Amino acid sequence: MSTEESRKNLAMASDPLSEIMExxxxxxxxxxxxxxxxxxxxxxxxxxxxxxxxxxLHRGFEKMCEQGTWTQVIPYTDRLNYASPNINNFIFCxxxxxxxxxxxxxxxxxxxVILSECSRIADHLTCLGMSITELGGISAGFYMNEARELxxxxxxxxxxARVTVSYGRVGGLTRDVPPDFEQEVRAAVRHTEKxxxxxxxxxxxxxxxxxxxxxxxxxxxxxxLSYGLTGPLLRATGVNYDVRKAAPYSVYDRFDFxxxxxxxxxxxxxxxxxxxxxxxSIRIIDQAFQQMGPGRVSVDDPRYVLPDKQDVYENIExxxxxxxxxxxxxxxxxxxxxxAGEGANGELGFYIVSDGSGRPYRVRVRPPCWYGMAALEExxxxxxxxxxxxxxxLVNMIGGECDR
Amino acid sequence: xxxxxxxxxxxxxAAVPASDAREVDGAPTPTIMVGATEMPEVLAFxxxxxxxxxxxxxxxxxxxxxxxxxxxxxVYVVRSVVEFSSCLVLKxxxxxxxxxxxxxxxxxxxxxxxxxEIWDMFGVVFEGHPDPRRILMYPEFVGHPLRKSYPYxxxxxxxxxxxxxxxxxxxxx
Numbered sequence: 041m042s043t044e045e046s047r048k049n050l051a052m053a054s055d056p057l058s059e060i061m062e063x064x065x066x067x068x069x070x071x072x073x074x075x076x077x078x079x080x081x082x083x084x085x086x087x088x089x090x091x092x093x094x095x096x097l098h099r100g101f102e103k104m105c106e107q108g109t110w111t112q113v114i115p116y117t118d119r120l121n122y123a124s125p126n127i128n129n130f131i132f133c134x135x136x137x138x139x140x141x142x143x144x145x146x147x148x149x150x151x152x153v154i155l156s157e158c159s160r161i162a163d164h165l166t167c168l169g170m171s172i173t174e175l176g177g178i179s180a181g182f183y184m185n186e187a188r189e190l191x192x193x194x195x196x197x198x199x200x201a202r203v204t205v206s207y208g209r210v211g212g213l214t215r216d217v218p219p220d221f222e223q224e225v226r227a228a229v230r231h232t233e234k235x236x237x238x239x240x241x242x243x244x245x246x247x248x249x250x251x252x253x254x255x256x257x258x259x260x261x262x263x264x265l266s267y268g269l270t271g272p273l274l275r276a277t278g279v280n281y282d283v284r285k286a287a288p289y290s291v292y293d294r295f296d297f298x299x300x301x302x303x304x305x306x307x308x309x310x311x312x313x314x315x316x317x318x319x320x321s322i323r324i325i326d327q328a329f330q331q332m333g334p335g336r337v338s339v340d341d342p343r344y345v346l347p348d349k350q351d352v353y354e355n356i357e358x359x360x361x362x363x364x365x366x367x368x369x370x371x372x373x374x375x376x377x378x379x380a381g382e383g384a385n386g387e388l389g390f391y392i393v394s395d396g397s398g399r400p401y402r403v404r405v406r407p408p409c410w411y412g413m414a415a416l417e418e419x420x421x422x423x424x425x426x427x428x429x430x431x432x433x434l435v436n437m438i439g440g441e442c443d444r
Numbered sequence: 445x446x447x448x449x450x451x452x453x454x455x456x457x458a459a460v461p462a463s464d465a466r467e468v469d470g471a472p473t474p475t476i477m478v479g480a481t482e483m484p485e486v487l488a489f490x491x492x493x494x495x496x497x498x499x500x501x502x503x504x505x506x507x508x509x510x511x512x513x514x515x516x517x518x519v520y521v522v523r524s525v526v527e528f529s530s531c532l533v534l535k536x537x538x539x540x541x542x543x544x545x546x547x548x549x550x551x552x553x554x555x556x557x558x559x560x561e562i563w564d565m566f567g568v569v570f571e572g573h574p575d576p577r578r579i580l581m582y583p584e585f586v587g588h589p590l591r592k593s594y595p596y597x598x599x600x601x602x603x604x605x606x607x608x609x610x611x612x613x614x615x616x617x
Binding site for chain 1: 473499502503519552554557579580
């Protein structure tokens with residue numbers, strides 16, 4: 041061994057950066073919104089490989105769904121995604137309705153669309169606001185949180201709860217919206233537009249923000265499809281797939297809106313797609329208010345919908361009907377269906393199996409962020425630890441939905 | 445464009461004769477039954493065949509059917525990139541006592557985690573799976589919770605707690 045070589049070896053041995061370091065990040069890391077553990081293998085600060093451990097928030101959603109009646113599943117679906125509980129509610133209800141062969145009345149459909157789009161905005165604000173905060177952009181993060189608060193307040197006003205809304209029912213909604221619903225939604229939307237404008241000004245020419253976003257976490261279109269990514273993550277790679285357009289459910293075929301697409305599939309595209317989607321949601325909300333008319337909010341079918349309280353108290357048929365639905369549950373015909381809608385993070389699907397009784401035989405939820413988490417390793421490979429925070433933020437893992 | 449399920453089943457049966465592909469009548473979502481052993485082949489055929497191109501992996505799950513002899517149905521859901529509204533459910537039937545089928549993780553990357561979850565929750569063994577660990581439950585967990593035979597009130601607290609140094613979390617190979 042030459043002197044020079046041995047000196048080099050000595051330098052290598054004493055330099056901790058020359059060897060691969062294993063680092064455990066999480067399960068409760070302040071820069072990761074969500075309880076998840078990453079086992080990283082690092083070369084210096086660059087990530088060579090990553091192993092994700094999930095399940096810290098597993099509470100047996102699918103098992104518990106099999107224990108109660110169909111209506112009792114609805115509160116569980118609220119808890120799947122704390123940022124957009126309405127969407128989870130309504131997609132589950134619509135899946136069950138499809139299996140029953142019934143359709144919620146038009147007014148209920150429009151209210152569902154409006155609340156879903158409000159939830160989508162709130163979800164995107166949560167995702168983007170937190171991601172920016174994790175990159176150090178506290179101001180934009182707080183502005184976005186301010187806007188998000190409007191939708192939680194709106195939820196409280198309409199449903200009585202900020203997050204655990206349980207507003208959907210098989211066959212429609214629990215009750216009609218309050219009289220000032222339109223006014224409240226429009227006020228929230230106008231305020232949001234202003235905040236979106238402000239945040240855009242804060243970010244669009246911000247050198248730090250763009251350097252942390254552009255070219256980071258690129259995923260090819262091919263890999264995105266193969267991993268099963270949907271929603272903003274897939275659209276950022278340029279695939280034009282939005283369930284609301286591709287397989288319109290509810291009344292989504294009646295609205296004129298665009299599906300924003302990215303080109304590269306990097307963080308910046310993911311961010312921009314979500315940002316633009318909020319504006320499209322506002323367009324949908326405006327159109328829905330123009331088209332919405334008065335009417336019932338649940339189907340006129342005693343097999344699925346609880347009778348009026350007056351009937352329950354005053355005649356025996358109403359009372360029996362009430363008890364039948366509450367004790368035995370809504371009878372959903374024997375069969376199975378995969379029903380999907382566009383959740384804020386992507387395709388939110390329910391694989392529902394019924395054996396004809398009042399209880400679900402099996403409810404499987406396809407959590408959109410689950411597949412985003414599966415693809416995370418490929419996105420972060422070769423990037424630095426600090427980029428993991430940014431990429432993970434934009435995958436928007438929601439523990440309740442991912443771990444169920 | 446509505447998916448012509450009968451014709452699609454015939455095409456699958458012609459391309460992968462052993463799969464015994466047949467349409468399930470009256471299913472609200474287009475459903476095709478295939479043999480469990482041929483599932484990866486069928487998924488690969490559907491992915492690569494021009495005009496079909498079921499490239500978007502949507503989901504995989506299982507259903508525990510309480511038939512007298514016991515039966516587990518494994519379900520794969522894929523979407524066509526030609527027409528995203530074309531959603532197809534592929535179903536294979538396994539024996540609940542010894543559920544075993546080849547992995548499709550080599551066909552769709554997303555199947556890796558989905559199959560880990562099916563193993564975790566139903567105990568279905570996927571032969572040749574690159575990473576056959578539990579995913580939601582912890583390694584010490586006994587049983588497969590989404591089996592109908594698993595009591596929903598059963599508790600399995602992890603006591604005594606694992607010493608993470610002496611007994612670390614299982615690593616991927």
